[in-house]
Amino acid sequence: MTNNTFVLRGGIAFSEDKNRITTYYRGYLVCVDGVCKGAFPELPEQYKDLTLYDYGERLIIPGMTDLHVHAPQYTFRGIGMDEELLEWLSTYTFPEEAKYANKEYAKKAYEYFTEDLRRCFTTRGVVFGTLHNEATIELMDQLDETGLVTYVGKVNMDRNGGENLQEADAATSLEATREWLSAIEGRYKNTMPILTPRFIPSCSDDLMKGLGELAKEKHLRIQSHLSENKSEVAWVKELVPESTCYANAYELFDTMGTAEQPTIMAHCVHSDEKEIEILKKHGAYIAHCADSNMNLTSGIAPIRKFLDAGIHVGLGTDVAAGSSMNMIKTMLITLQASKMYYRLVDTDVKPLTFEEVFYLATEGGGSYFGKVGSFKEGYDFDAVVIDDSKMFSMRDMSIRERIERMCYNDADAIIKDKFVKGKKIYTRME
Amino acid sequence: MTNNTFVLRGGIAFSEDKNRITTYYRGYLVCVDGVCKGAFPELPEQYKDLTLYDYGERLIIPGMTDLHVHAPQYTFRGIGMDEELLEWLSTYTFPEEAKYANKEYAKKAYEYFTEDLRRCFTTRGVVFGTLHNEATIELMDQLDETGLVTYVGKVNMDRNGGENLQEADAATSLEATREWLSAIEGRYKNTMPILTPRFIPSCSDDLMKGLGELAKEKHLRIQSHLSENKSEVAWVKELVPESTCYANAYELFDTMGTAEQPTIMAHCVHSDEKEIEILKKHGAYIAHCADSNMNLTSGIAPIRKFLDAGIHVGLGTDVAAGSSMNMIKTMLITLQASKMYYRLVDTDVKPLTFEEVFYLATEGGGSYFGKVGSFKEGYDFDAVVIDDSKMFSMRDMSIRERIERMCYNDADAIIKDKFVKGKKIYTRME
Numbered sequence: 001m002t003n004n005t006f007v008l009r010g011g012i013a014f015s016e017d018k019n020r021i022t023t024y025y026r027g028y029l030v031c032v033d034g035v036c037k038g039a040f041p042e043l044p045e046q047y048k049d050l051t052l053y054d055y056g057e058r059l060i061i062p063g064m065t066d067l068h069v070h071a072p073q074y075t076f077r078g079i080g081m082d083e084e085l086l087e088w089l090s091t092y093t094f095p096e097e098a099k100y101a102n103k104e105y106a107k108k109a110y111e112y113f114t115e116d117l118r119r120c121f122t123t124r125g126v127v128f129g130t131l132h133n134e135a136t137i138e139l140m141d142q143l144d145e146t147g148l149v150t151y152v153g154k155v156n157m158d159r160n161g162g163e164n165l166q167e168a169d170a171a172t173s174l175e176a177t178r179e180w181l182s183a184i185e186g187r188y189k190n191t192m193p194i195l196t197p198r199f200i201p202s203c204s205d206d207l208m209k210g211l212g213e214l215a216k217e218k219h220l221r222i223q224s225h226l227s228e229n230k231s232e233v234a235w236v237k238e239l240v241p242e243s244t245c246y247a248n249a250y251e252l253f254d255t256m257g258t259a260e261q262p263t264i265m266a267h268c269v270h271s272d273e274k275e276i277e278i279l280k281k282h283g284a285y286i287a288h289c290a291d292s293n294m295n296l297t298s299g300i301a302p303i304r305k306f307l308d309a310g311i312h313v314g315l316g317t318d319v320a321a322g323s324s325m326n327m328i329k330t331m332l333i334t335l336q337a338s339k340m341y342y343r344l345v346d347t348d349v350k351p352l353t354f355e356e357v358f359y360l361a362t363e364g365g366g367s368y369f370g371k372v373g374s375f376k377e378g379y380d381f382d383a384v385v386i387d388d389s390k391m392f393s394m395r396d397m398s399i400r401e402r403i404e405r406m407c408y409n410d411a412d413a414i415i416k417d418k419f420v421k422g423k424k425i426y427t428r429m430e
Numbered sequence: 431m432t433n434n435t436f437v438l439r440g441g442i443a444f445s446e447d448k449n450r451i452t453t454y455y456r457g458y459l460v461c462v463d464g465v466c467k468g469a470f471p472e473l474p475e476q477y478k479d480l481t482l483y484d485y486g487e488r489l490i491i492p493g494m495t496d497l498h499v500h501a502p503q504y505t506f507r508g509i510g511m512d513e514e515l516l517e518w519l520s521t522y523t524f525p526e527e528a529k530y531a532n533k534e535y536a537k538k539a540y541e542y543f544t545e546d547l548r549r550c551f552t553t554r555g556v557v558f559g560t561l562h563n564e565a566t567i568e569l570m571d572q573l574d575e576t577g578l579v580t581y582v583g584k585v586n587m588d589r590n591g592g593e594n595l596q597e598a599d600a601a602t603s604l605e606a607t608r609e610w611l612s613a614i615e616g617r618y619k620n621t622m623p624i625l626t627p628r629f630i631p632s633c634s635d636d637l638m639k640g641l642g643e644l645a646k647e648k649h650l651r652i653q654s655h656l657s658e659n660k661s662e663v664a665w666v667k668e669l670v671p672e673s674t675c676y677a678n679a680y681e682l683f684d685t686m687g688t689a690e691q692p693t694i695m696a697h698c699v700h701s702d703e704k705e706i707e708i709l710k711k712h713g714a715y716i717a718h719c720a721d722s723n724m725n726l727t728s729g730i731a732p733i734r735k736f737l738d739a740g741i742h743v744g745l746g747t748d749v750a751a752g753s754s755m756n757m758i759k760t761m762l763i764t765l766q767a768s769k770m771y772y773r774l775v776d777t778d779v780k781p782l783t784f785e786e787v788f789y790l791a792t793e794g795g796g797s798y799f800g801k802v803g804s805f806k807e808g809y810d811f812d813a814v815v816i817d818d819s820k821m822f823s824m825r826d827m828s829i830r831e832r833i834e835r836m837c838y839n840d841a842d843a844i845i846k847d848k849f850v851k852g853k854k855i856y857t858r859m860e
Binding site for chain 1 (some may be wrong): 505506507508509511512526529535538539542721722725727728729730742753754756759762763765766767769770772773774775781783784821822823824825827829834835836837838839840841
């Protein structure tokens with residue numbers, strides 16, 4: 001028996017499926033060797049000898065997955081938000097990312113990113129670095145140290161970059177990618193590489209094709225951006241005139257992935273039926289980034305349509321177009337966005353329920369990592385313990401009501417402990 | 431010289447007008463007898479003998495005005511948010527407000543409301559109580575004690591209420607209102623009564639007319655709700671068939687106010703050109719409640735149109751349909767809402783800028799109280815001192831950038847001190 005074996009007691013909530021949250025007041029959660037053995041209203045006999053940690057009135061929910069976040073953008077989050085995507089990239093983002101050529105700069109900035117990620121609701125993340133190998137390895141080193149489980153990508157971009165933020169050509173970018181992969185081979189316990197073409201406008205046809213081949217050769221996954229902004233969509237049509245839509249451009253370069261190696265596409269705000277079909281066919285994951293999509297005036301992605309089509313969906317904070325790594329705040333904005341899509345765009349597309357959004361933030365994105373994001377038996381034991389006692393109420397609140405209230409009042413939900421695969425990776429100092 | 435006379439030093443930001451934020455890094459703010467004498471990059475000679483409090487790198491901004499908040503709803507904020515307005519009122523709100531018949535219950539619940547209002551960015555508020563006189567006086571007593579400046583209303587409702595939440599008839603409601611006004615006459619320094627018909631569906635024609643007359647007789651202001659939800663708008667048309675629109679129904683009962691005694695109308699999500707004209711004609715204030723309007727799937731109010739028409743607009747948190755009294759979070763959601771109105775409803779209606787939303791949160795609503803919400807000369811000295819040092823950045827940030835960043839990352843903006851009319855009413859304990 002390892003110290004990844006124990007019982008937690010508290011107010012438990014997790015998604016049974018996307019329409020149902022199971023809760024237990026003062027229930028029990030069993031973790032054996034980092035794997036969840038289930039949640040129970042009464043502790044089963046066979047676990048009665050395990051060490052029990054009683055969290056009293058506190059809440060215990062599954063760790064959350066941030067399916068799309070840009071680490072080098074973290075330290076300038078929340079500024080320039082009156083701009084739209086392409087202007088924001090050239091004015092704020094590209095000049096900042098260029099600074100990560102300096103390893104010392106990267107080290108310092110990534111320390112802030114990594115430490116804040118360790119302290120928030122996120123237990124799993126899929127992360128963009130920059131195009132710089134050294135800085136990206138530094139980021140991976142730091143993340144691996146935390147115990148968070150992440151995919152991290154060295155970014156590829158060989159066209160339309162900023163000053164000092166572009167690789168010379170496809171061959172150079174591909175070669176750098178191979179070097180990066182060699183350098184980190186066998187280096188990490190918790191951190192995996194993911195191929196990361198920034199988006200079609202940043203990557204020549206040759207680079208995209210090369211990355212598609214590399215993914216196959218090395219069994220790597222891919223992450224990128226899709227149909228975020230109307231100007232971007234129009235630009236992609238110019239750049240890849242033979243494509244029938246933006247998603248098809250990725251498909252032409254063999255970068256849309258497979259069910260076994262699913263590609264993550266962030267945004268999909270403007271994805272129509274044709275794109276939905278392509279995403280579905282490849283078993284892709286959509287990283288829905290509602291905060292970002294509102295901040296950059298991109299629009300609102302029709303998430304209910306994606307779910308109805310059976311496409312995998314998780315939530316991304318998309319820092320720094322999203323301004324916070326707080327997944328709870330992201331849940332709130334996801335709910336508000338979906339209500340506005342229903343009210344303003346299409347009353348046939350019903351708003352997401354709280355149950356659905358809780359699912360997306362936990363198991364929806366978590367499933368990208370396997371059996372992750374729930375307390376069902378056999379799932380990795382990722383859990384967050386929360387003190388919500390600052391949110392006073394005059395009534396007895398059910399666990400279900402308390403997690404909804406927390407989502408709408410994120411600032412008053414205090415994380416006490418965080419576990420990943422049964423290992424406690426964060427404890428709040430009082 | 432009173433102790434309401436001093437100089438503050440820090441990172442100062444305030445609206446010069448709705449399109450311009452004036453900032454001074456390490457600037458000076460002069461307060462004499464509770465009135466602002468201006469903000470300065472260098473301290474003018476004549477103020478050099480005043481006591482100076484140096485806040486170093488901290489930010490100092492004007493106090494914010496919450497133009498629409500329901501005190502009795504505070505302790506159940508953040509639940510039932512999958513409902514729309516009318517269902518939410520009958521399921522959650524009316525049963526809760528009925529409990530305020532019990533004065534002890536009201537006292538305890540209002541203590542939480544009042545204390546949290548004292549600790550947030552708000553220095554001025556316009557507040558709904560319940561229909562109960564005793565509870566409303568308790569609320570006013572508590573608020574007056576804090577030093578916050580507020581209007582508070584005993585609610586009127588003589589039809590379509592909940593179980594135990596309805597006055598018998600118009601005469602009973604009007605009589606209770608007169609009793610309430612008598613009971614508090616001369617009682618407060620900082621707290622003023624405001625007539626508060628809940629909304630047309632809650633008030634019979636006779637009650638509305640009676641309140642219109644009472645407002646004239648006693649020179650009182652009025653607050654209510656207007657065009658929040660489409661089902662509500664349709665209902666009002668049934669209830670007052672002779673009205674040409676919802677705003678006209680208020681007009682028929684003489685409750686739309688005057689420039690000298692402006693009525694506050696919360697929401698105006700579905701107000702068309704006709705309503706805009708009526709609001710403008712009466713010099714009304716619109717309390718824009720973007721958080722609430724998204725949470726209850728009401729829609730998005732066309733604030734740019736109201737501003738272009740020259741109508742007064744401020745922001746309201748509308749707790750508990752809005753889930754937080756944090757005006758900074760309300761600013762973020764206001765920005766996101768206005769961007770989505772532009773993107774999804776009408777691209778001729780440009781999104782609000784950060785400058786405009788900062789203005790709305792400070793002077794926009796503040797002007798309802800007179801010269802309030804800015805650091806221009808002659809304004810009441812309402813100020814909030816903020817520590818934003820938790821938001822690390824790799825770059826030198828301008829004051830303008832720091833207040834934008836704070837708006838997008840409200841959880842990391844820590845209020846250190848709060849002043850109303852030059853009196854320090856809150857200090858954070860370290």
